[in-house]
Amino acid sequence: MFPFNFEWIWDMSHVVFMGGLWYALTILGIGMTYCVVKSTIDAAKDDGGHH
């Protein structure tokens, strides 16, 4: 799974398979982080607006 795992080899199969997995996980991670951070800011702004 990671280059520091003992069975890791720098070949095309590992790069394609694991690269694809990390690519998808990165998109999902960045997307959700963006949503959570923006929602926190939006909610704080709302809260400020009420007072």
Added chain:
Amino acid sequence: MNGYGLAEQYSGISNQRRGTKVMDSALIPNGVRRCSLDKFLVALAVVGAVLLWGVYAMLLCWFKGLNQTNMNDNYGFALWIWADLAVIALGGGAFFTGFLKYIIAKDELKNIINYAVLIGFICYSSALLILAIDIGQPLRGWFIFWHANVHSMLTEVAFCLSCYFMVLTIEYIPLILENRQIDRVPFFHHLSHNMHSTMAVFAATGAFLSFFHQGSLGGVAGVLFGRPFAYREGLFIWPWTFFLFTWSAAAYGPCFTLMVTRITEAISGKKLVKDNVVELLAKISGWMMTTYIIAKIIDTFYWANVTAPSKGFNLIDFYSNNGFYGIWILVLEIVLGGIVPAAILITDKGRKSPIARNTAFVLAVIGVSVNRWVMVLQVMAVPIMTFDTWALYFPSWQEVATTILPVAYGIMLIMISYRYLPIFPQEAELNPAD
């Protein structure tokens, strides 16, 4: 206890029940009506009993091992893997409807996308649950990620299934956040809104992941060069079954979504989605099915006349000399489960007739399920060597119970989601008496 104490106790119970009912009605979406809480809980308990039966069988498999099944040297893949492939194909409605809604911008589909996501979520969580039982040692489930065999199509399936389940969870969360009470919390309200606005990114990722795992599930059968019933030529490393599986999931998945929608309408006694939305999705599904079935017929014809003979087999060898698999299964899959529903759904008259349309949905669901059955179980049954005989298999009750388990779980999740979440945006408009 004196009479006063009893009265007080009854009054306390009565207040508690009233409180529960008030809480229940406070969670139900605005502008719609639901059955009484008592009726809902009784229905939930009935389905829950089936679920518990499945959980019991699942625990037997986990604690006692796979000797609880009737799998053997011929059947390393059995009923579970068929169920797994079938629910993944049927759950394909989520990725394809999402693709149509967010990427192709078919805006009318916003009225059914929530339900497609819910059904997809149920199908994929069920698929993962079935795999967790099937591996026999769930505590080592993480090995497939940590010690990945990068030469296996099933590794790619495991990666894409897990990631796509994350996508479906991300798509389902905003629906939960839209519950009347949760939506009152500002953070959740904004989170739901922001997730909706970035949904195209998640939907595109989901479509990408689905393309590969649906395909690889077909690829697993197609690369079995030692099993001429499944083996196919293809393009580069991908056998034709790779493309046929993806294509069929996109074509037939929406039919399952529409069929479950129709069942929900029949049970609730309400119209939940407008006809124009149903007809649009049915039309797209019908044309996808038409193109798929043409490709499937060409593939079958080539396989029967070129691929199988090159391995020493005739078509009829795969459908004779046994007590179950006759040529009927090929007819059921391609004609009744493919050509007929496709012909109904691509015609205006067929789509507009509720009976014809619903028949097409049911036939389509049967068709794709039979296709997955054939590609998993018939492959195992067909004799290969001249001294082999047909290997027929019958699942144990534990296998049956654990296969029914996801169905019970799915029904319960649909019941709870339908009651408390605004799944159908057109429901209030279509049922003004509510």
